[in-house]
Amino acid sequence: MVERLIPTLVISLNALYLFREIRLIHLLSGFLLGGLLVYRSFKVGYPPLFTPFDSISLFSSLFFVSAYFLKAGRFTSVLGILLTLPLLLVNPGVREIPPVVRTPLFFLHVGTAFLSYTLFVLSSLFALYSLIRRELPYIKLLLVGHYLFTLSLFFGGIWAYLAWGDIFPLEPKTFFSLFLWLFASLTLHLKFEPSLKRFTPYFTVALAPLVLFVYLGVNYLFGGTHGF
Amino acid sequence: MVFRSVKLFAFLVFTFFLSGFSSLLLSGGILHTFEVPYLFPHFPPLLKLGIVSLFLSLLLISLQTLYCALSNRFIPLIFHSFLALSTFLVLLFPLTSKTFSFYLYPGTFVELGGKKVALEEVSPSSKGFYLKVFIEEGGKREEGKVSFNSPFKSSFGTLWFSGIDRSSPYPAFKFKLLEPTPFPLFLFLSALLTVLSGLFYTLISLKREG
Numbered sequence: 001m002v003e004r005l006i007p008t009l010v011i012s013l014n015a016l017y018l019f020r021e022i023r024l025i026h027l028l029s030g031f032l033l034g035g036l037l038v039y040r041s042f043k044v045g046y047p048p049l050f051t052p053f054d055s056i057s058l059f060s061s062l063f064f065v066s067a068y069f070l071k072a073g074r075f076t077s078v079l080g081i082l083l084t085l086p087l088l089l090v091n092p093g094v095r096e097i098p099p100v101v102r103t104p105l106f107f108l109h110v111g112t113a114f115l116s117y118t119l120f121v122l123s124s125l126f127a128l129y130s131l132i133r134r135e136l137p138y139i140k141l142l143l144v145g146h147y148l149f150t151l152s153l154f155f156g157g158i159w160a161y162l163a164w165g166d167i168f169p170l171e172p173k174t175f176f177s178l179f180l181w182l183f184a185s186l187t188l189h190l191k192f193e194p195s196l197k198r199f200t201p202y203f204t205v206a207l208a209p210l211v212l213f214v215y216l217g218v219n220y221l222f223g224g225t226h227g228f
Numbered sequence: 229m230v231f232r233s234v235k236l237f238a239f240l241v242f243t244f245f246l247s248g249f250s251s252l253l254l255s256g257g258i259l260h261t262f263e264v265p266y267l268f269p270h271f272p273p274l275l276k277l278g279i280v281s282l283f284l285s286l287l288l289i290s291l292q293t294l295y296c297a298l299s300n301r302f303i304p305l306i307f308h309s310f311l312a313l314s315t316f317l318v319l320l321f322p323l324t325s326k327t328f329s330f331y332l333y334p335g336t337f338v339e340l341g342g343k344k345v346a347l348e349e350v351s352p353s354s355k356g357f358y359l360k361v362f363i364e365e366g367g368k369r370e371e372g373k374v375s376f377n378s379p380f381k382s383s384f385g386t387l388w389f390s391g392i393d394r395s396s397p398y399p400a401f402k403f404k405l406l407e408p409t410p411f412p413l414f415l416f417l418s419a420l421l422t423v424l425s426g427l428f429y430t431l432i433s434l435k436r437e438g
Binding site (some may be wrong): 063069080099100102105137139143144146147150154156157159161162163164165166167168169170171172173175178179183187189190192193196222 | 233234235238241244245248249252253255257258259260261262264280289291318321322327356357372374377378379388390403406410413415416419420422423426427428433434437
């Protein structure tokens with residue numbers, strides 16, 4: 001019940017934002033989705049971030065809170081609605097807690113990954129806005145997102161070693177994650193090549209679909225060890 | 229000068245994507261890096277080509293990173309050098325380390341490369357299982373416990389418990405033994421220095437962006 005009510009409320013609030021730009025709506029949406037995660041953690045007895053429902057809640061929550069602090073506009077609400085919509089379709093049930101995720105490294109790995117995803121998507125939106133209207137500081141967001149993603153790979157590597165004795169198995173999620181990291185690194189280096197510098201905003205715009213593919217598409221299309 | 233080129237970096241990233249993606253499609257699932265050196269001679273030619281180009285593209289990226297680091301100022305030099313070293317160690321680790329994968333039932337043992345590995349006790353817990361094990365070599369024995377995310381480290385090697393096979397009438401416990409190697413420690417230190425210097429480099433870059 002609560003699992004369907006809160007996403008519906010968030011979607012309605014952001015639909016309202018499209019007509020009246022009340023910035024607090026983004027913060028409220030972030031807190032509502034964050035609160036949903038806290039509620040479910042108490043309900044299950046453990047933060048169930050390994051389920052699609054809860055990882056989408058976390059991603060959307062971080063997205064809305066970041067959008068509030070970065071003073072992002074209507075376009076963010078549209079994307080926020082699209083990110084929250086799957087919560088009405090995905091099964092919110094939790095079957096069991098896999099023993100392998102019962103480690104603080106899981107939260108460090110997933111937490112930094114989702115924060116970086118959020119910043120990558122927002123930098124992408126800012127770059128798009130910079131191409132259409134006026135310059136926004138998308139490179140700064142990209143820099144912070146890239147560093148957080150480096151941290152996520154670091155924690156993920158330690159966890160993979162402790163759990164499986166393998167640091168970087170070649171499986172869909174790890175491969176596409178490393179590609180995303182390399183792609184973001186390349187985007188940050190384009191400014192050093194005069195003939196490529198002008199492509200920086202286009203490469204940054206391309207990060208958003210890439211992030212959504214790495215986050216949502218890879219597990220559904222290819223499976224692998226990241227699907228619990 | 230060509231080796232510093234961003235265009236070359238873009239080409240290597242593209243090669244990484246193509247070779248990695250084709251390897252994944254051809255292998256149809258997960259390629260555990262430690263198994264690849266053993267299974268490589270038996271792979272189909274196209275998969276061999278994909279894995280070799282993936283390995284080479286990452287190796288060249290790490291060499292290019294190191295080359296570019298040398299002409300940088302202090303913080304970027306430290307960050308890029310350790311980043312290159314970490315990538316290089318990730319590639320080298322499975323190639324230079326020896327591992328054994330095997331199953332054990334409670335009360336049984338296996339002998340591998342002169343070592344005896346035994347599973348003595350199984351204690352179910354809320355976190356899965358705690359398994360009491362020992363490793364014996366040259367008349368010396370070291371006992372310990374192993375569970376999910378918590379391998380048993382001994383002077384004879386590191387032992388992981390990675391799952392249970394319930395397809396047989398009795399559940400079999402899956403293990404992996406890694407022969408003693410300083411690689412994990414080197415890699416951890418190198419990666420730690422990469423993220424620490426990366427923090428300073430990111431802060432400097434943010435300040436430069438204004």
